[in-house]
Amino acid sequence: MTNEATSAVLCVRDLHGWYGDSHVxxxxxxxxxxxxxxxLLGRNGAGxxxxxxxxxxxxxxxxxxxxxxxxxTIAAQANQIARQGLAYCPEDRGxxxxxxxxxxxxxxxxIRDGGMGIEAIYRLFPNLKDRAKSVGTKLSGGEQQxxxxxxxxxxxxxxxxxxxxxxxxxxxxxxxxxxxxxxxxGLGYTILLVxxxxxxxxxxxxxxxVLENGRxxxxxxxxxxxxxxxxxxxxxxx
Amino acid sequence: xxxxxxxxxxxxxxxxxxxRRQILAWGLGIAVLAVFPFMVYPLFAMKVxxxxxxxxxxxxxxxxxxxxxxGHAAYFGIASYVTAESAKYWGLTPELSIxxxxxxxxxxxxxxxxLAIRRQGIYFSMITLALAQMVFxxxxxxxxxxxxxxxxxxxxxxxxxxxxLGSHMAMYYFVMVVFLIGFLIIYRTIxxxxxxxxxAVRDNDIKATSLGIKTRxxxxxxxxxxxxxxxxxxxxxxxxxxxxxxxDVSWQASGEAVLMxxxxxxxTLTGPVVGALIVTGMQQYLAQFGSWVTIIQGAIFVxxxxxxxxxxxxxxxxxxxxxxxxxRRRAERRFTPAPRPTTDF
Amino acid sequence: MHNLMDTxxxxxxxxxxxxxxxGLINGAFYAMLSLGLALIFGMLNIVNFVHGAQYMxxxxxxxxxxxxxxxxxxxSLLLAPFIVGAFGLLLERFVLRRVYALDPAxxxxxxxxIALLLEGSFRQKLGSSGQPYxxxxxxxxxxxxxxxxxxxxxAWVLIASIxxxxxxxxxFERTRLGSYLRAATEKPQLVRAFxxxxxxxxxxxxxxxxxxxxxxxxxxxxxxxxxxxMGSNIIIVVFAVxxxxxLGSMSGAIVSGFLVGFVEGLTxxxxxxxxxxxxxxxxxxxxxxxxxxxxxxxx
Numbered sequence: 001m002t003n004e005a006t007s008a009v010l011c012v013r014d015l016h017g018w019y020g021d022s023h024v025x026x027x028x029x030x031x032x033x034x035x036x037x038x039x040l041l042g043r044n045g046a047g048x049x050x051x052x053x054x055x056x057x058x059x060x061x062x063x064x065x066x067x068x069x070x071x072x073t074i075a076a077q078a079n080q081i082a083r084q085g086l087a088y089c090p091e092d093r094g095x096x097x098x099x100x101x102x103x104x105x106x107x108x109x110x111i112r113d114g115g116m117g118i119e120a121i122y123r124l125f126p127n128l129k130d131r132a133k134s135v136g137t138k139l140s141g142g143e144q145q146x147x148x149x150x151x152x153x154x155x156x157x158x159x160x161x162x163x164x165x166x167x168x169x170x171x172x173x174x175x176x177x178x179x180x181x182x183x184x185x186g187l188g189y190t191i192l193l194v195x196x197x198x199x200x201x202x203x204x205x206x207x208x209x210v211l212e213n214g215r216x217x218x219x220x221x222x223x224x225x226x227x228x229x230x231x232x233x234x235x236x237x238x
Numbered sequence: 239x240x241x242x243x244x245x246x247x248x249x250x251x252x253x254x255x256x257x258r259r260q261i262l263a264w265g266l267g268i269a270v271l272a273v274f275p276f277m278v279y280p281l282f283a284m285k286v287x288x289x290x291x292x293x294x295x296x297x298x299x300x301x302x303x304x305x306x307x308x309g310h311a312a313y314f315g316i317a318s319y320v321t322a323e324s325a326k327y328w329g330l331t332p333e334l335s336i337x338x339x340x341x342x343x344x345x346x347x348x349x350x351x352x353l354a355i356r357r358q359g360i361y362f363s364m365i366t367l368a369l370a371q372m373v374f375x376x377x378x379x380x381x382x383x384x385x386x387x388x389x390x391x392x393x394x395x396x397x398x399x400x401x402x403l404g405s406h407m408a409m410y411y412f413v414m415v416v417f418l419i420g421f422l423i424i425y426r427t428i429x430x431x432x433x434x435x436x437x438a439v440r441d442n443d444i445k446a447t448s449l450g451i452k453t454r455x456x457x458x459x460x461x462x463x464x465x466x467x468x469x470x471x472x473x474x475x476x477x478x479x480x481x482x483x484x485x486d487v488s489w490q491a492s493g494e495a496v497l498m499x500x501x502x503x504x505x506t507l508t509g510p511v512v513g514a515l516i517v518t519g520m521q522q523y524l525a526q527f528g529s530w531v532t533i534i535q536g537a538i539f540v541x542x543x544x545x546x547x548x549x550x551x552x553x554x555x556x557x558x559x560x561x562x563x564x565x566r567r568r569a570e571r572r573f574t575p576a577p578r579p580t581t582d583f
Numbered sequence: 584m585h586n587l588m589d590t591x592x593x594x595x596x597x598x599x600x601x602x603x604x605x606g607l608i609n610g611a612f613y614a615m616l617s618l619g620l621a622l623i624f625g626m627l628n629i630v631n632f633v634h635g636a637q638y639m640x641x642x643x644x645x646x647x648x649x650x651x652x653x654x655x656x657x658x659s660l661l662l663a664p665f666i667v668g669a670f671g672l673l674l675e676r677f678v679l680r681r682v683y684a685l686d687p688a689x690x691x692x693x694x695x696x697i698a699l700l701l702e703g704s705f706r707q708k709l710g711s712s713g714q715p716y717x718x719x720x721x722x723x724x725x726x727x728x729x730x731x732x733x734x735x736x737x738a739w740v741l742i743a744s745i746x747x748x749x750x751x752x753x754x755f756e757r758t759r760l761g762s763y764l765r766a767a768t769e770k771p772q773l774v775r776a777f778x779x780x781x782x783x784x785x786x787x788x789x790x791x792x793x794x795x796x797x798x799x800x801x802x803x804x805x806x807x808x809x810x811x812x813m814g815s816n817i818i819i820v821v822f823a824v825x826x827x828x829x830l831g832s833m834s835g836a837i838v839s840g841f842l843v844g845f846v847e848g849l850t851x852x853x854x855x856x857x858x859x860x861x862x863x864x865x866x867x868x869x870x871x872x873x874x875x876x877x878x879x880x881x882x
Contacts, residue, residue, distance in 0.1 A: 056776050082778035094773045098765040107766055108777035306688040353867055356874040360630050360687045361826060368823040372863035379856055489819060532703030539696025543689050544681055
């Protein structure tokens with residue numbers, strides 16, 4: 001366990017979280033190793049998004065341990081965590097209505113070298129180039145999701161937290177996003193993915209964790225097994 | 239042998255208890271009010287009561303409806319002017335001139351309230367302040383208000399045409415009755431189904447609307463009642479001091495109602511009265527020190543907002559209920575099941 | 584109507600334009616102050632009631648600096664906003680920050696209290712009456728334009744205020760820094776998650792808004808008397824301007840400010856008794872027709 005722990009990019013142990021007085025996360029623990037794609041699965045309200053928020057420092061109150069590259073971030077501010085190389089793509093995509101697409105794209109500052117340049121981003125997401133001057137919120141759902149992922153790639157962050165990127169999107173767009181995510185994985189990004197779409201998650205993930213009522217209830221270390229995936233799907237739809 | 243008397247249920251006993259306590263509280267309050275003019279100058283006592291009505295009316299909106307009406311002096315002041323005018327130039331007896339003043343305050347409250355409620359939150363407050371300033375400038379320039387001098391030498395007259403109110407003591411007991419009427423109106427508004435609806439709107443406007451409550455109508459009704467009681471206070475004050483002046487419609491006066499309520503305890507019944515007593519007393523003592531009153535008022539605002547939001551009565555309430563809270567917490571701890579098998583005996 | 588015909592027949596172009604110019608000057612101050620309020624409200628979600636007092640502080644500081652240290656107008660124009668702005672930075676950092684989580688009403692009450700503190704303190708030391716502040720020598724006199732006489736100082740105020748308003752608007756709407764401010768106004772938590780210290784941004788924005796008020800104060804000193812009451816007199820009018828224009832828009836604040844000043848000037852010509860109330864009547868009309876404000880984005 002210790003070997004795995006020290007080599008993990010993200011090491012979460014006994015994480016408790018609160019929204020105000022509401023205790024929403026209970027002793028959540030998991031690891032994400034470098035270059036891996038790990039998913040947090042679960043029903044609505046299971047605490048998946050809350051876990052991502054906790055890791056990004058956006059939760060009211062946290063207790064426990066979150067090690068990012070060996071550094072404790074449980075008490076750090078969100079902007080400090082971001083500057084260490086963690087990037088966040090929220091569930092509602094977080095596109096700014098008062099900014100154009102290009103301004104949205106250029107907003108997150110460079111925290112280190114190694115981020116994608118503007119040209120590389122436009123190559124990965126060609127339709128964003130055409131819409132550069134439009135108001136951010138005038139894009140379609142799929143385009144907004146692309147924008148949300150695109151802009152955190154410029155910062156130089158190498159660990160991504162993606163919250164339900166395929167939510168509410170048409171199957172053909174979901175396929176595109178799957179392709180993007182696979183390409184990002186190929187480029188060496190470490191990704192923690194929250195998803196309700198099991199089939200999508202199964203296609204891209206190395207490991208699954210299943211959450212329910214703010215607790216980790218299942219861990220599937222080798223995600224490719226079809227039976228296990230079916231099992232989770234049944235369990236979640238029960 | 240069985241007793242023939244009916245067994246009192248615990249709920250009924252508790253209700254009877256509460257009613258007894260209420261009657262006791264009212265009795266005590268009235269007793270204190272009755273001896274008040276013997277403890278302080280009657281004129282001061284009357285001033286406190288008029289401002290207490292003013293503060294209570296503000297509290298109805300701020301503490302119970304969640305509406306920060308920052309221009310409440312408009313109703314207080316305009317009633318003061320109308321009463322002064324009607325008593326001095328139309329020869330109305332005190333109860334009629336006060337009614338006249340209150341009526342005008344109610345009409346103004348309906349108009350301004352309707353306008354202000356078109357916006358939510360902080361905009362509402364800014365609108366009420368601006369509308370009150372409009373009233374201020376109107377009173378500054380209109381002929382009947384006497385401009386900077388105001389309306390002076392207002393006769394107190396004879397109550398119902400028979401009881402002379404010239405003496406401060408006689409006037410005090412009249413003011414005390416008026417205060418009790420106004421306070422009772424507030425009390426009945428708060429402790430009624432309407433009061434519950436009002437609190438619901440305060441706590442969650444959207445939720446209240448989804449429950450079918452016409453929040454705009456509710457807010458407007460509360461606004462009109464509040465303006466009326468404020469007017470009652472202002473109208474009475476004009477007869478007490480036999481003067482209506484611009485200070486009664488100034489934004490400083492509006493600020494004072496807020497100060498009294500926040501200091502005494504917004505959302506409590508007696509908080510504004512306590513606040514009125516303290517603030518009026520402070521003004522009386524510090525009047526000789528010029529602008530120190532303003533400075534201290536500002537300091538009280540800052541301290542209250544930062545560290546003392548419950549106000550005096552609110553804090554006293556909380557302290558009084560602490561034993562109950564402790565008892566409940568102890569009970570909860572006692573009844574938490576221990577992780578042991580039940581068949582260990 | 585009879586009065587109106589009288590007025591029109593007695594009207595000279597000179598007087599008419601002169602009055603309009605005065606109105607526009609007032610409008611310039613309304614614009615600068617409501618711009619500052621809009622900036623602060625956008626980032627902090629607080630109605631900065633003490634804005635009027637900070638405007639007064641700017642003027643007071645200019646007067647005090649001149650009286651005690653002989654520091655002239657031009658230096659004060661830079662120094663006063665700097666000092667008052669610094670005071671604003673401290674105020675936000677140590678006092679205002681504590682009420683962000685509360686109902687916005689408390690922000691209004693807190694800043695109201697601070698305004699009382701400031702105004703009361705100055706009134707205690709200096710009394711309520713106004714002190715004159717001399718127009719700097721370079722800006723005295725004026726030009727005869729034929730249809731009116733244009734005092735140099737007033738032309739300066741117009742130019743300076745329009746420039747300042749435009750500069751602030753431009754930075755906010757068209758620059759990269761502005762995009763950060765706009766983003767932080769919209770979704771502060773997400774901007775934090777991008778690595779930006781939003782708290783520091785909020786702090787600096789408040790300081791800037793306060794400095795804006797102070798600059799307006801220095802500009803105002805030679806025109807209106809420098810008095811401890813000048814802040815509270817103007818802040819309530821600015822509130823009405825802000826309701827008319829809507830707090831959500833920078834350009835709305837600027838345009839509404841000048842518009843109200845212009846209307847005030849017009850009213851002074853045709854119906855002088857109403858000139859102090861016309862802004863509130865205008866506000867009432869806007870509320871009837873377009874409750875969100877003329878340029879309102881947030882209802």
